[in-house]
Amino acid sequence: MRLTSKTRALAAALFLSTAWPVLAETINIEDVTGRNVEVNAPVKHMILGEGRQIYFLAALEKEAPFQHVVGWRDDLPKADPESYDAYLAKYPEIAKLPTFGGMKDGTFDIEQAVVLKPDVILMNVDAKTATEEAGYIEKLAKVGIPLVYVDFREKPMENTEPSMRVMGQLMGKEQVAEDFIKFRADSIKRVTDVLDKNNPKKPVVFVERAGGYSDDCCMSFGNENFGKMVEIAGGINMAKNIIPGTFGTVNPEQVIASNPDQIIITGGNWDKYVPGGAWVGVGYGADLKEAKRKLEALTKRPAFTGVKAVEDGNVHAIWHQFYNNPYQFVAIQEMAKWLHPELFADLDPEATFKELHARFLPLDYKQGYFVSLKDM
């Protein structure tokens, strides 16, 4: 039994080394799935179950967003290379952060997580099924690591505020979290209040997903995602009754038949995947002249022949990553301005985005997220 006592001593030493310096109190947190979790807060070491949670963490930890992160999933450079590069340039140490593979697939390396000794693991709701199937919550509980779910993607309109609050509690930054929530809510209200008051005629909008990424024309959105954002911005999503799920392909002919008043094409810098492709490269610090040229080229495709939006020059491009990005309220403002220019003449989405960066984010603002054929 000497071995056991040795192990026990080792475990105690380990426990002391991590627990001793932390003067934290145990708080009870209700996460977005309604689970009650005990966490020692403020959190000193955390694992981000999804790299893109940094979008929110950064809003709470403006000065040093990565100071408490001990490991994260590797999705940020894949999903949003521009933002990753911007963070990397400012915080070169993040290149050395331990990474995890696709946690959504349930391939989360629990051994590595335990070794990193986090006070909490922040997990996205998307990963819930996989996490539960593998029994991670119970396994982590045995070594005293709590797991908290947040959600900014599955139901962004409902869950962003509670998720932000949970993160505020975890980091001991409740006030900053409330400020961010208010800023976001006000920015959306700025659009919805005007629409409710004036009740304008809603234009039919065709949202083309990643236009020019491949030869196929007319991938679009159903009722969720950009489809929903367009509706909040005061438009009618052309494909809402055509595409049953969130993503789908519309018959190119349908665009001509529906004759949309406005066309919004999502784009991004996809030079790594489709070099020299027809995509519109909007995004962080993009070359807008080039983007406009490519946007114009996309309107020459058969599906857009003689469509009202093209004739009137109401064709716009927007950064594709807004589709699962917390800053999508800026996208809603910009789309509202495109769809109802006279109602929102004094609305300046660019200024909203600038203010967001100045007040909350560690990165400096750079324009390039939007371009329109109407732009000079």
Place this chain on the structure above:
Amino acid sequence: MAVSAAETTVTGREQYRALAFRRIVILVLLTVALCFSIALDMALGPANYSLSEVLSALADPAGVAAQLRVIIWDIRMPIALMAVTVGASLSVAGAQMQTILSNPLASPFTLGISAAASFGAALALVGGVALFPGAIQYMVPLNAFLMAMAAALFVHFASTMRGVSVETIVLLGIALVFTFNAALSLLEYLASEQALAAVVFWTMGSLTKATWPKVWFTAGVLVVTVPLFMKDAWALTALRLGDDKAASMGINVRRLRLQTMMIVSLLAAIPVSFVGTIGFVGLVGPHIARMVVGEDQRFFLPGAVICGALLLSVTSVVSKMLIPGAILPIGVITALVGVPFFFVLIFSNRRRAW
């Protein structure tokens, strides 16, 4: 005695003529059905043009409104014709694959051609890797084609080795399928969300990628290869009796097999690189043809062409009419359309299907 022998010859000849006549009638009927399906594909669509408008746009493209002209000539027609050429190519490829490997489960995909093509396309979509430098805008189809041909050549050279039997070739092909699928999964695991969506969509197959040059190209390959098979029609028919019997009839079995395999690879690789993976047609098209016109290559070959084209053409109509305005990936619909029909044939046709 002499009289009765002559009588037998006469009835035999008559029977043969009646059989040939019946097969020709079936082929004609299938062709009529194909024409009808193409016409339906051209006439139907969310824009709801009347038949007379469609006909006037066909007769006089310059004289109708630009939108109508674009819809008929640039959107509906390339898709309708691409369905025909791709369906025909895959079906013929499958037919000859089954013939030379004497295996009813063989299809263009058995030898790993489609898996290799998917892997090549994914290389381009995920990593931006161009296997053929230069033509960047054709990177995806070129990559798919080059990988498919590489796989085909590998199988080809492996099968020229001594002591390699037909069964070994099939096993080798299946090993290739698993290898490329594993490599594809690895790429998907590493891919960004955007690229992953593109790969998944590509592997489901889609006729919306159809353009006129692609239609001409696939049609051209068919026009060149089908006569080559026709030339060997008797030899290929004899091959179905078994290698030894075919050899005793003076056929160079080995050469015939290798040569056919090369042509089949080309026939399968080109459509796959243009429209993505469309399974099923290559397997079932030839079986349907075999059930309705039999094994004789003079009827079987055109039968496979028409059955494959018909199957994919009907699929094309269904894929755009199932949810009006949306287009469902054709690879998903093919099986749903073909399987019920295939079942009916299997169960109504009590004779041995293979």
